[in-house]
Amino acid sequence: MSVLVSGASFAGLSAAYWLAEIGEQVTVVERNPAVRRTGAPIDVRGDALGVAADMGILDAITANRAKTAHRTAFTTWVDAGGKPIGALPTEAATDSADDIEILREHLVDIMHAALSPDVEFVHGDWIADVDDVGSAVEVTFVHGAPRRFDYLVGADGMHSGVRRLVFGPEADYRHHLGAYMVIVPLPAGTGVATQSVMYNTPGRSYGISDFTDLVIGYLSFRSPEIEYDFHDVEEQKKIAIDALGDDPNWYVPMLMEHIRESDEVFFDSLSQIRMPGWSRGRTVLVGDAAHATSPLSGRGTALAMLGGHFLAKELQAAAGDPVSGFAGYEKRLRPYADRAQDGVPEALGFMLPATAEALAERNRRFPVDPRR
Ligand SMILES: Cc1cc2nc3c(=O)[nH]c(=O)nc-3n(C[C@H](O)[C@H](O)[C@H](O)COP(=O)(O)OP(=O)(O)OC[C@H]3O[C@@H](n4cnc5c(N)ncnc54)[C@H](O)[C@@H]3O)c2cc1C
Structure with a gap:
């Protein structure tokens, strides 16, 4: 046929x-x-x-x-100064070691x-x-x-x-899950040395994942559905920067700079x-x-x-x-x-906690493993 x-x-x-x-x-x-x-x-x-x-x-x-062998956790969560405050163990985010x-x-x-x-x-x-x-x-x-x-x-x-x-x-x-995701490629050697690191504030996440050959910034923010033109990347960048750009901490200004300059920004609803x-x-x-x-x-x-x-x-x-x-x-x-x-709702809860209480609870639930 x-x-x-x-x-x-x-x-x-x-x-x-x-x-x-x-x-x-x-x-x-x-x-x-x-x-x-x-x-x-x-x-x-x-x-x-x-x-x-x-x-x-x-x-x-x-x-x-992908080159992830040196990662100490699937994602390490850091505070505004970059100090590790929690970590999602690889076993919690994968089906098996295979x-x-x-x-x-x-x-x-x-x-x-x-x-x-x-x-x-x-x-x-x-x-x-x-x-x-x-x-x-x-x-x-x-x-x-x-x-x-x-x-x-x-x-x-x-x-x-x-x-x-x-x-x-x-x-x-399509069911909008109440959040948007932004992905932006970053130059090699952006500073997290083969780790996947994320800084959260309530309702926002700023992540950098280093795969040696490829470093990406992945960011998200909670928001009801937003009307925008799917083909207008500049409009999408503006939405992302307006939602995420007012935090001077961690690598946020650098991430915003790359979102502004890159022509490979991915923006979509988490749906x-x-x-x-x-x-x-x-x-x-x-x-x-x-x-x-x-x-x-x-x-x-x-x-x-x-x-x-x-x-x-x-x-x-x-x-x-x-x-x-x-x-x-x-x-x-x-x-x-x-x-x-x-x-997915559970994963959304710990990758993008909505409140300061939820953020603190997440870090208590997944503490940094002192052996790693
Ligand atoms: C930012 C991001 C991160 C992700 N991370 C992961 C992850 O870590 N692990 C994981 O397993 N999955 C991940 N996913 C999901 C994964 O990428 C998708 O589930 C997977 O790509 C689905 O494959 P697909 O072929 O169904 O659709 P897609 O990969 O979306 O491909 C659709 C294809 O159809 C083409 N197309 C679109 N419209 C038309 C049209 N009208 N006519 C003809 N062709 C058309 C597109 O160009 C594209 O080639 C991620 C997705 C995104 C967006």
């Missing part, structure tokens, strides 16, 4: 790999002219490690793991290299409209000529265009996508498009990889009936997605 996959990140690449493995004719359409390579490192963990092994890419992932943290660009390259050469890629285009005619989907593109596919896989992230076209507006499914069903007719969603958990779960990438695998296996078992294959896929993956989403 022919399938169109919209989105070429972890969910799209996993779906493309596994659907090609079961003999489908796969076309991938990716809106960006090239696959997004920058951003915070991500985790391959839990059952996704088995999926990676079955794809033959586990050794490459292991060989390219979890692998890897730079986004490395995982994208590794997954890409594993794909069958028969997978067709269309970069720089996206879907304008979808018409499910019962026996197929007829797809109109913004640039290319219309095409017909047996089914459509939406793997285009939390702000999925496929979801909007087929299931309805984002507002029906989850919660949907009653991940498929409609001949369209199915995988990855963040279906069940974004928020970066705080640390499981979004693993879920995306697992989703592509389960989808193909269930479609194969359904022997030519996509609708029942989609149902089987959702039944298998939903417990994983629910678990990942349900853990």
Whole structure:
């Protein structure tokens, strides 16, 4: 059967790999002219490690793991002067010692290299409209000529265009968790020497994570939903600086300077996508498009990889009936997605305590380990 996959990140690449493995004719359409390579490192963990092994890419992932070996804790919390006052032990933030943290660009390259050469890629285009005619989907593109596919896989992230076209507006499914996140790349050697360090004030966090080859600032603040233009990065920077920039302590002025100057600032709501069903007719969603958990779960990438695998296996078992294959896929993956989403409020509580009392309680609960 022919399938169109919209989105070429972890969910799209996993779906493309596994659907090609079961003999489908796969076309991938990716809106960006090239696959997004920058951003915070991500985790391959839990059952996704088995999926990676079955794809033959586990050794490459292991060989390219992010350089975190010298970290004394997953995150060390510091006061305004930089003195450690609490630490989240690595064991509290990971599934097992087998979890692998890897730079986004490395995982994208590794997954890409594993794909069958028969997978067709269309970069720089996206879907304008979808018409499910019962026996197929007829797809109109913004640039290319219309095409017909047996089914459509939406793997285009939390702000999925496929979801909007087929299931309805984002507002029906996206749940703002009451906070925003800002990520900014920093120059190597920014001063935290292979550690992940965070300074909090009530309702705000300022973090620096040093992976040797990549140093990133990651900041967040509590706020109700804000109206802004998703395409206007300067407006997003201003929102971030207005919300976070008036603190003269720790590395805050330096972080603000980089937010002001960088053209690679990432800004988004901490949100989850919660949907009653991940498929409609001949369209199915995988990855963040279906069940974004928020970066705080640390499981979004693993879920995306697992989703592509389960989808193909269930479609194969359904022997030519996509609708029942989609149902089987959702039944298998939903417990994983629910678990990942349900853990986020607690993580938000200790990464971004709302009050001075909650902050003090967090530091009491996770004291600095004197042995490290
Ligand atoms: C700041 C940040 C930190 C994170 N940290 C972690 C972490 O530590 N661990 C972890 O496991 N996960 C983390 N995540 C989550 C993880 O990045 C996502 O869960 C994961 O990338 C989801 O993969 P995906 O393929 O579903 O979506 P995405 O990675 O969002 O990819 C969607 C793809 O679709 C493309 N696209 C978008 N719109 C269209 C369109 N209309 N047509 C065609 N293509 C389109 C995009 O360009 C992109 O390539 C983090 C996320 C963020 C934002």
